[in-house]
Amino acid sequence: MAIRFSHGGDEHIFGEVSESMSLESFFTGLSMINAVRAAQIPGVIETCPANASFQVKFDPDKISPTDMLRELRSFEEQAAKSDQTLATRIIELPVYYQDPWTHETEMRFRERHQDPNSTDLEYSARVNGYATIEEFIAAHAGTPWFVSMVGFVAGLPFLYQLVEQKKQIQAPKYLRPRTDTPKLTVGHGGCFAAIYSVRGAGGYQMYGVTPAPIYDPSQKVRYLSEEMCLFKPGDIVKFRPQTRDEYDATLEAIEANEWEPTIRSCDFSLTEFNRDMAGANARLMEALNGN
Incomplete structure (x- = not known):
């Protein structure tokens, strides 16, 4: 399932994994958050996992919203292949x-x-x-x-x-x-x-x-x-x-x-x-x- 991304001003990107809660959706969102943290992307300030979504806050003076979105999209395939073990x-x-x-x-x-x-x-x-x-x-x-x-x-x-x-x-x-x-x-x-x-x-x-x-x-x-x-x-x-x-x-x-x-x-x-x-x-x- 493709993650639906949307911008929250110039400092946030919201990723919606699913409109309904499931453990599969949660694990996909968590895998995305873990990938962002592991990548140590310059400018990322905070990450927030949720039920079936996640949000990333970043400094637009260090990374543009377009580049931040490109980074997130690059993690989608990795998240889909996560072993889903915690x-x-x-x-x-x-x-x-x-x-x-x-x-x-x-x-x-x-x-x-x-x-x-x-x-x-x-x-x-x-x-x-x-x-x-x-x-x-x-x-x-x-x-x-x-x-x-x-x-x-x-x-x-x-x-x-x-x-x-x-x-x-x-x-x-x-x-x-x-x-x-x-x-x-x-x-x-x-x-x-x-x-x-x-x-x-x-x-x-x-x-x-x-x-x-x-x-x-x-x-x-x-x-x-x-x-x-x-x-x-x-x-x-x-x-x-x-x-x-x-x-x-x-x-x-x-x-x-x-x-x-x-x-x-x-x-x-x-x-x-x-x-x-x-x-x-x-x-x-x-x-x-x-x-």
């Missing part, structure tokens, strides 16, 4: 599902929801064919999620469920956005899960909260002392349900700066995943558990 990390993140804070918030905004008579979890379970909220939560927390993009709000990850497409959780955004969303809400819109790094407006369905900070510009949180954002594109996340008591205990440990998430190095092969999704996910769980 050395990455798998991160376990605790989630308190059915928490009181997102519940209170969603009740304040029911007139903006598709079904004012259901909670977000009840609605999402029903439209995805699950008989109970508990079954839906088990499906949400039962498989890994792939971080395809970090942004829109600082530190906010977009996560793509690692299951075959017909089994992916799908849920539309609110009819009208809320003006409030609790910090660290685990939400869902379309095919993407997201974690709200800060409190603010939002339109994703809300399922729970994590006690774990994922963005700390002060870098005082022990596991964010070197990078203020926890996630990077290509990371893999596994949610672990918590009870209220477990949530409170984790939060207490975080406030004492004595807690950090389990993070393990792992490899992810798109070829192997497409060939045997269950087996690939099992190997990711083995890596997370240190096996």
Whole structure:
């Protein structure tokens, strides 16, 4: 598939790999970004991978937009032949599902929801064919999620469920956005899960909260002392349900700066995943558990 390039003024070039998200599109975009970084093109200032696209910022006094575009086009064939294997990390993140804070918030905004008579979890379970909220939560927390993009709000990850497409959780955004969303809400819109790094407006369905900070510009949180954002594109996340008591205990440990998430190095092969999704996910769980 040919990448569609467009200019953003004289300093940016945007590359659209696909109009819809897929892991294949993500890996093509990431391969393009890696090729730009490896080439060390004079004038390139910043690169930004996204779900199914990427953007390059450059200094037009050092490289013209025409020459920058020519450089990018030269990498397309290389990106298409990428082995689509990624050395990455798998991160376990605790989630308190059915928490009181997102519940209170969603009740304040029911007139903006598709079904004012259901909670977000009840609605999402029903439209995805699950008989109970508990079954839906088990499906949400039962498989890994792939971080395809970090942004829109600082530190906010977009996560793509690692299951075959017909089994992916799908849920539309609110009819009208809320003006409030609790910090660290685990939400869902379309095919993407997201974690709200800060409190603010939002339109994703809300399922729970994590006690774990994922963005700390002060870098005082022990596991964010070197990078203020926890996630990077290509990371893999596994949610672990918590009870209220477990949530409170984790939060207490975080406030004492004595807690950090389990993070393990792992490899992810798109070829192997497409060939045997269950087996690939099992190997990711083995890596997370240190096996």
